[in-house]
Amino acid sequence: MSTTAPNVPNVTPEEPTTENDSLADRLYTVRYDDAGDSHLGVTVPGICAEKCHSYDCTSVCPADVWRKGEDGVPHIAYENCLECGSCRWACPHGNVEWSYPTRGAGVSYKKG
Amino acid sequence: MSDDVRVNGEEPTTGEGGSPDYDNAFDAIVVGAGLAGSAAAVTMANEGLDVLVIERGRYPGAKNVFGGVLYTPTLRELVDVTSAPVERYVAEKRFSMLSERDETAVSLRPGEWHDPPHNDSYTVLRGEFDRWFAEQAVEAGAVLVTETTVTGLLRDDRGKRILGVETDRPDGAITADYVVLAEGGNSLVSEGADLKSVERAENIAVGVKEVLEFPGNDTAIPDRFRLSDDAGASYHYFGEGAVGDAVGGGFIYTNEDTISVGLAYRLADARGRQPKPEQTLNAFKSHPAVAPLVRGARTVEYGAKTIPEGGHESIPKLIHDGAVVVGDAAGLVLNNGVHLEGTNMAIESGHLAGEAVVEATRRSRTDEAALRSYPERLESSFVVQNLERYGWLMERVEADRDFIFEELPHALADAGAEYFRMDREPKEEHAEAARDRVLEAVGGWRGAAKLAYRYREVIR
Ligand SMILES: Cc1cc2nc3c(=O)[nH]c(=O)nc-3n(C[C@H](O)[C@H](O)[C@H](O)COP(=O)(O)OP(=O)(O)OC[C@H]3O[C@@H](n4cnc5c(N)ncnc54)[C@H](O)[C@@H]3O)c2cc1C
Ligand code: SF4
Ligand code: SF4
Numbered sequence: 417m418s419t420t421a422p423n424v425p426n427v428t429p430e431e432p433t434t435e436n437d438s439l440a441d442r443l444y445t446v447r448y449d450d451a452g453d454s455h456l457g458v459t460v461p462g463i464c465a466e467k468c469h470s471y472d473c474t475s476v477c478p479a480d481v482w483r484k485g486e487d488g489v490p491h492i493a494y495e496n497c498l499e500c501g502s503c504r505w506a507c508p509h510g511n512v513e514w515s516y517p518t519r520g521a522g523v524s525y526k527k528g
Numbered sequence: 529m530s531d532d533v534r535v536n537g538e539e540p541t542t543g544e545g546g547s548p549d550y551d552n553a554f555d556a557i558v559v560g561a562g563l564a565g566s567a568a569a570v571t572m573a574n575e576g577l578d579v580l581v582i583e584r585g586r587y588p589g590a591k592n593v594f595g596g597v598l599y600t601p602t603l604r605e606l607v608d609v610t611s612a613p614v615e616r617y618v619a620e621k622r623f624s625m626l627s628e629r630d631e632t633a634v635s636l637r638p639g640e641w642h643d644p645p646h647n648d649s650y651t652v653l654r655g656e657f658d659r660w661f662a663e664q665a666v667e668a669g670a671v672l673v674t675e676t677t678v679t680g681l682l683r684d685d686r687g688k689r690i691l692g693v694e695t696d697r698p699d700g701a702i703t704a705d706y707v708v709l710a711e712g713g714n715s716l717v718s719e720g721a722d723l724k725s726v727e728r729a730e731n732i733a734v735g736v737k738e739v740l741e742f743p744g745n746d747t748a749i750p751d752r753f754r755l756s757d758d759a760g761a762s763y764h765y766f767g768e769g770a771v772g773d774a775v776g777g778g779f780i781y782t783n784e785d786t787i788s789v790g791l792a793y794r795l796a797d798a799r800g801r802q803p804k805p806e807q808t809l810n811a812f813k814s815h816p817a818v819a820p821l822v823r824g825a826r827t828v829e830y831g832a833k834t835i836p837e838g839g840h841e842s843i844p845k846l847i848h849d850g851a852v853v854v855g856d857a858a859g860l861v862l863n864n865g866v867h868l869e870g871t872n873m874a875i876e877s878g879h880l881a882g883e884a885v886v887e888a889t890r891r892s893r894t895d896e897a898a899l900r901s902y903p904e905r906l907e908s909s910f911v912v913q914n915l916e917r918y919g920w921l922m923e924r925v926e927a928d929r930d931f932i933f934e935e936l937p938h939a940l941a942d943a944g945a946e947y948f949r950m951d952r953e954p955k956e957e958h959a960e961a962a963r964d965r966v967l968e969a970v971g972g973w974r975g976a977a978k979l980a981y982r983y984r985e986v987i988r
Contacts, residue, residue, distance in 0.1 A: 430816065430820075432814065432815070432816045432818075432819030432820060433814070433819060433823075434810070434813045434814040434818075434819045434822055434823070436809075436810045436813060436814075437826075437827045437830075439806055441827065442738070442806070442827055442830035443830065445827055445828060445829045445830050446829060446830065446831065449586075470799060470800055472799040472800065475798060475799055475800060475801070475802060475804060476734060476795060476798040476799060476804075476805065477804070477805075478734065478736045478804065478805040478806050478832040479806075479832065480804075480806075498593075498830075498831060498832040498833075499591060499714075500593075500714075500734065500735070500832035500833045500834050501713070501714035501732075501833075501834045502732075502734045502795055502798070502805075502832070502834055504714070505726070505727060505728075505729045505732045505795055505834070506729055506795055506798070506799055508799075510726075514716070515716070516584055516677045516716065517677075518677055518696045519675050519676065519677070519696055519697075520584065520585060520586045520590075520674060520675030520676075522591075523590075523591065524585065524586050524587075524590040524591075525589070525590055525591065525592065525593060525654070525655050525829060525831055526655045526829060527653040527654075527655050527656075527739045527786070527828060527829045527831075528589055528590075528592045528593045528594065528653055528654030528655040528658070528829075528831060
């Protein structure tokens with residue numbers, strides 16, 4: 417096979433681009449009413465710190481609510497939560513405490 | 529947030545602590561004003577039952593995200609849909625395999641879908657639709673309370689019969705003869721009351737979705753998706769270009785002047801070192817076959833939600849003394865790659881459960897046996913029939929995942945490229961090369977025959 421570039425007419429190949437909003441901008445599109453305290457938590461912090469190596473709560477969350485902390489216990493930015501429920505099932509140790517924000521607080525979708 | 533009770537119709541009498549005094553005022557309490565809940569409420573209210581619907585969101589739909597297509601065969605029997613807020617009817621279904629760079633697609637545009645009732649398939653936005661559907665229940669006589677979360681079930685002294693619900697309002701216990709659990713897949717109340725067990729992550733899909741608009745470009749949707757008037761499109765994507773090496777797929781649905789773009793894949797595949805769902809969505813939107821469809825779009829809303837996809841085997845016990853479980857709370861979703869249907873099953877199950885409750889009230893009974901017509905009729909309806917029929921498919925897809933999601937999209941794209949290759953060789957050689965490429969992927973003629981046998985029931 418020849419290594420020189422093929423002799424072709426002058427056309428420009430497509431280079432698809434998509435501008436994706438940042439997560440912060442995306443989260444900004446949904447209304448959030450703060451219930452005042454977190455509807456999410458960990459049951460036993462020691463399990464996160466000592467037993468857990470996968471930190472699945474952080475990898476599955478579509479809203480970057482769970483962030484690995486220096487002490488090995490995740491920080492929970494609950495006011496980002498889209499209430500999808502993923503972290504509840506994903507935690508291999510069943511260590512996620514999950515309740516609904518009270519009285520209509522939390523996320524509100526207009527479109528859904 | 530205001531403390532007043534948002535009730536449509538009459539204001540309830542207010543008891544101590546600012547909570548409405550609803551005790552014993554209702555025949556049935558419905559937990560959740562989603563599709564299953566409103567279907568049950570309409571059915572019961574139409575038959576003269578006093579129904580209370582409790583919704584945790586600021587309005588029905590405020591907490592609900594889905595892909596997009598609402599299936600309406602049962603809905604049309606229940607309510608007058610002429611004023612329903614639908615976006616477009618589905619005039620095209622397109623199935624597309626994406627490898628990293630390639631796309632191989634099949635499109636179906638049956639002429640019949642342009643005629644009413646449009647194959648009972650319409651794109652909707654749940655924030656609008658669920659509100660409307662709940663209003664139909666209120667018009668039929670049901671009472672709707674929003675901004676109220678059911679936190680548990682009340683039981684009799686023996687811990688057996690369900691007597692009502694506990695809510696997050698002050699003095700928030702409310703009793704009724706029946707409770708309809710229509711709380712969706714994240715069913716904290718049913719699980720908390722031991723009516724069902726917690727699903728495995730293998731049986732849950734995480735879904736992320738964006739609603740996009742095209743600022744300053746009014747014809748982007750009809751032009752890019754080849755649509756006129758209220759016709760709409762439903763595009764489904766599989767393969768590594770859609771969701772990496774996860775089991776699942778991507779979608780684009782056209783609304784009136786926005787599009788819904790998203791993904792759903794197994795939560796078990798999102799664990800560990802996988803890209804986050806949001807990054808997978810970005811990659812999908814940037815695929816060469818997808819990017820031109822979303823070019824210049826702006827995000828109107830970002831959302832996420834999970835799908836219970838355990839199928840037939842995950843259906844919990846549906847009836848209890850004083851309670852029924854319906855819709856996603858009962859795991860009634862068909863998600864097998866080709867079909868993603870939960871809306872029709874939610875409405876059908878809510879309706880059948882509502883009818884069972886009506887029958888039981890007529891006989892003044894609240895025991896489990898009196899509600900038996902619900903599981904029996906569900907069993908013989910399309911809901912359980914379809915779940916049973918495709919139960920095997922997900923397991924097989926899981927077993928063949930590398931082949932289906934990676935090798936096959938590549939092989940088909942390569943075969944297509946070979947078949948249509950333009951050079952100075954005779955076409956016969958290209959056809960052979962194309963065939964060889966497919967045979968290589970499927971493991972020769974024997975492999976092809978085996979595969980055809982393994983998947984024969986898809987078209988049974
Ligand atoms: C990403 C994604 C895409 C999908 N795409 C499609 C599709 O294109 N077509 C299709 O047919 N199906 C689709 N589905 C499935 C479909 O959305 C569901 O099957 C359907 O919404 C189930 O209806 P439901 O009424 O059972 O539950 P939901 O719609 O979840 O409604 C439950 C309601 O209960 C309320 N609630 C929950 N807990 C409480 C509580 N404790 N107290 C008070 N209220 C409560 C919630 O706020 C909600 O309003 C999709 C799902 C997802 C996640
Ligand atoms: S996955 Fe579970 S155990 Fe691990 S860090 Fe997250 S919450 Fe803790
Ligand atoms: S519910 Fe969903 S959005 Fe909220 S923290 Fe869990 S994974 Fe993240």
